[in-house]
Amino acid sequence: xxxxxxxxxxxxxxxxxxxxxxxxxxxxxxxxxxxxxxxxxxxxxxxxxxxxxxxxxxxxxxxxxxxxxxxxxx
Numbered sequence: 001x002x003x004x005x006x007x008x009x010x011x012x013x014x015x016x017x018x019x020x021x022x023x024x025x026x027x028x029x030x031x032x033x034x035x036x037x038x039x040x041x042x043x044x045x046x047x048x049x050x051x052x053x054x055x056x057x058x059x060x061x062x063x064x065x066x067x068x069x070x071x072x073x074x
Contacts, residue, residue, distance in 0.1 A: 021064065025056035028067030 024030050024045060033042040034053060044053045049063045 024054050028065050
């Protein structure tokens, strides 16, 4: 008998609830950007609503509020 391999479920996108959507990098709560990639662009940030750092290019959570694009670090 051959052993079967368990496949982890894929991440399911949450259905839209009529709220504005975007990426974590567009949220006004995504402060204190950390971790730069090889191109010198930030790819992680701290969010006050989550215990761990978040990826800036991930989908947003229920606390998303569009921030001011001038506030982004250069």
